[in-house]
Structure formats: structure tokens, C-alpha cells
Amino acid sequence: MNSTDSLIDQLAQDGAAPRPASLPRFVAPLALAMAICAIGIALVLEAPFIGMAINGPGPMLVKWGFSIALLLLSGFALWFIGRPGKATGATMATLAVPFILLAALLGADLAIGQRAFPGETWQRCLAAMAVMSPIAFGGAILAARWLAPTNLHRAGLVAGMFGGAAAMTAYSPHCPEHGMAYVAVFYCLPILTMAALGWLLGPRLLRW
Amino acid sequence: MGKQTDFSGDTLDQLMASARAGDSAAYRRFLSEAAQRIRAMLARKIGADSELEDVVQECLIAIHAKRHTLDPGRPVAPWMYAIANYKLIDHWRRRGRSPIEFDDAADMAVAADTLASTDIETLLEKLPRAQADAIRMTHIEGLSNREAGERIGVGVSAMKLRVHRGMAQLKKIAEKDRI
Numbered sequence: 001m002n003s004t005d006s007l008i009d010q011l012a013q014d015g016a017a018p019r020p021a022s023l024p025r026f027v028a029p030l031a032l033a034m035a036i037c038a039i040g041i042a043l044v045l046e047a048p049f050i051g052m053a054i055n056g057p058g059p060m061l062v063k064w065g066f067s068i069a070l071l072l073l074s075g076f077a078l079w080f081i082g083r084p085g086k087a088t089g090a091t092m093a094t095l096a097v098p099f100i101l102l103a104a105l106l107g108a109d110l111a112i113g114q115r116a117f118p119g120e121t122w123q124r125c126l127a128a129m130a131v132m133s134p135i136a137f138g139g140a141i142l143a144a145r146w147l148a149p150t151n152l153h154r155a156g157l158v159a160g161m162f163g164g165a166a167a168m169t170a171y172s173p174h175c176p177e178h179g180m181a182y183v184a185v186f187y188c189l190p191i192l193t194m195a196a197l198g199w200l201l202g203p204r205l206l207r208w
Numbered sequence: 209m210g211k212q213t214d215f216s217g218d219t220l221d222q223l224m225a226s227a228r229a230g231d232s233a234a235y236r237r238f239l240s241e242a243a244q245r246i247r248a249m250l251a252r253k254i255g256a257d258s259e260l261e262d263v264v265q266e267c268l269i270a271i272h273a274k275r276h277t278l279d280p281g282r283p284v285a286p287w288m289y290a291i292a293n294y295k296l297i298d299h300w301r302r303r304g305r306s307p308i309e310f311d312d313a314a315d316m317a318v319a320a321d322t323l324a325s326t327d328i329e330t331l332l333e334k335l336p337r338a339q340a341d342a343i344r345m346t347h348i349e350g351l352s353n354r355e356a357g358e359r360i361g362v363g364v365s366a367m368k369l370r371v372h373r374g375m376a377q378l379k380k381i382a383e384k385d386r387i
Contacts, residue, residue: 147274
């Protein structure tokens with residue numbers, strides 16, 4: 001018996017039944033990362049949703065609509081990319097949808113009129129994004145490592161996008177700023193930066 | 209049972225379905241069949257490299273460890289070959305960074321310095337066939353690594369590796385015989 005046959009015998013002893021709780025094992029690190037971001041922001045900052053009292057629900061709905069859509073899409077994409085043998089081009093393309101919609105809103109907003117930019121809290125916003133995005137990115141990396149991504153750049157990029165979207169979802173209730181230009185510069189750019197970092201780090205962090 | 213038992217007729221699909229139903233013998237047969245197919249696929253890409261079996265084993269371990277990423281009812285083959293391709297690329301990446309360096313000049317000099325008075329065919333018979341053939345083509349027939357690789361359908365790197373390892377092995381054999 002050669003060494004490959006011996007290996008097959010060893011592996012066969014474990015059986016082929018899928019490991020239990022595959023989906024919860026994937027979702028748990030993502031949920032934990034989200035919870036850390038939300039709790040961390042809530043501990044440091046006060047008065048969530050204060051912007052709604054000033055500007056109405058519109059800006060908050062746009063921010064959460066964008067970030068939660070991106071959060072769900074990137075989580076789904078990560079799950080999909082982690083399953084070898086599936087074409088992932090269309091999945092990746094869907095990640096552009098929230099950005100396209102936001103770009104349309106930005107165009108409309110700019111056409112309507114000027115708004116104060118960058119506002120008064122942009123530094124706090126950037127700090128929150130810079131601190132929380134890597135935490136959520138770490139959760140997404142842990143989740144992806146449970147799966148079997150074969151395109152590590154792509155999986156890293158999606159994990160980075162998840163990290164940025166999670167940070168935005170956690171912080172935006174505390175953000176009194178409004179205007180699509182603000183969202184584009186102080187949310188979208190950090191998210192895309194985190195995605196680019198994920199693309200670079202993916203092959204190192206996700207190798208299996 | 210419905211859609212989950214709608215198999216494509218591929219042996220791998222049937223064996224995996226039986227294995228997941230608790231048939232451990234079917235899982236062993238699945239792994240054996242997977243090993244055969246992966247070995248054939250890898251041989252087309254890297255030839256009968258001495259590391260081929262190592263890569264096959266890495267693929268089997270990965271398939272086993274990541275079997276939860278195969279959705280029930282989904283064809284096994286695309287999933288399995290995707291993993292095998294990933295492991296092959298990973299193997300190439302690691303080998304690219306390995307301390308092995310091809311030194312064609314040194315390899316060419318060995319026959320003159322060390323093996324001049326030796327029956328080369330007798331020595332070559334002591335090597336794995338792939339390495340012996342590689343040395344025959346490049347050092348006896350005078351083909352380049354590229355020409356030799358094209359003749360038997362392997363890449364230049366794989367041919368270089370075979371020649372390098374074969375020559376290193378020949379050195380050891382010749383030195384041992386002299387002692």
C-alpha cells in the first residue's frame with residue numbers, strides 16, 4: 001500500500017457527512033464583528049439618531065440603506081466565493097449596485113444645490129471608520145477561512161468591503177452630517193480603501 | 209428526496225451522496241476515484257513530476273477538510289477540480305520560493321567531471337524513469353529543456369526540475385560508487 005492509499009484510509013475513517021452547523025460557523029464571526037463595532041461605538045459616542053431630529057429620517061435611511069445593503073451583499077458574496085467551482089463574476093458585479101445607486105443620489109444632490117462640506121464631524125467619522133473597519137474585516141476573514149475561497153484577492157476584497165460596511169452601519173446613527181457628497185467621501189472612500197487593503201492582504205490571510 | 213438526489217450520473221456524485229448518507233466504504237471509494245482523476249489532471253499539467261503524488265495528497269486533504277463547502281446535490285467534479293487547481297497553484301507558488309535553484313551550467317558539467325568513466329546507462333537505470341528520460345533527452349540527445357518538455361508534454365520548469373533532481377541524484381550515486 002502506498003502513502004496515498006494510507007492517507008485515503010485515514011481520511012475515510014472520518015466519513016463524509018458535512019460538518020454540522022456550517023452556516024452558523026460562517027455567520028458567527030460576522031455577527032460578532034458587527035456586535036463589537038456597534039457596542040464599541042455606543043460606548044464611546046452618545047446620542048444616536050440625533051441627526052434625524054435635525055434633518056429628518058431621509059439621510060439616515062440613505063446611509064443605512066447603503067451600508068446594510070452592502071453588508072448583506074458582501075456577506076452573501078463571501079459565502080458564495082468560499083465555495084469552490086462556482087462562477088463569481090455576477091456576484092462581484094452585484095456589489096457595485098449600492099455604489100451605483102449612491103452615485104445617482106449624489107448626482108441629484110449636487111444638481112439640487114450646495115451643502116456645507118465637509119461638515120463638523122468628519123474627523124470623528126474617519127476615525128470611527130479607521131478603527132472599526134479592520135475589526136469587522138477581521139471577522140470577515142475568520143468567516144472566509146472556514147470556507148474554501150480559491151480566488152484569495154477577490155475574497156479579501158469582499159471581506160474588506162464587509163468591514164467597511166459594518167463600520168458604517170455601526171457609526172452612521174451617530175453621524176449628524178447629511179448630503180451625498182459627505183457620504184461619498186467619508187464613507188464610500190474608506191470602504192473602498194478597506195476593500196483595496198483586503199484585496200492586497202487576501203492571499204496572505206486566507207491561504208488554506 | 210427530490211432535487212438533492214438528481215445526480216448527473218457521475219460516479220463521484222453517486223459515491224459522495226452515499227458517503228454523506230453514512231456509507232464509509234463509499235467515501236473511501238470516492239477518495240480513491242478523486243485521487244485518480246486529480247492525478248490524471250495534474251499529470252497533464254506538470255507531467256510525471258516526482259512531486260505529483262505530494263500534490264495529489266494535498267488535494268485529498270483539502271477536499272476532505274473543506275467537504276462542508278460542497279452543497280448537497282451539487283456536482284462534485286467542478287468543486288473538486290477547483291480545489292485541485294488551487295492546490296496546484298499553491299504548490300507552484302511554494303516551489304517558486306523554494307531553495308531549489310536551477311543551475312544549468314553546473315548540471316551540464318557533472319557528466320564530464322564525475323561520470324566520464326562510468327556507464328551512464330547503468331546509472332540512469334537507478335533513477336526514476338521521468339528523471340532518467342529527462343537526462344537522456346537533454347544531456348545525451350542534446351535537446352534544450354524546452355524541446356524536451358515539448359516532446360513529452362510538460363513545461364520547461366518541470367523539465368528543468370527533473371533534470372536538476374536527476375543530476376543531483378546521479379552525483380550522489382557516482383560519489384557513493386567511487387567511495
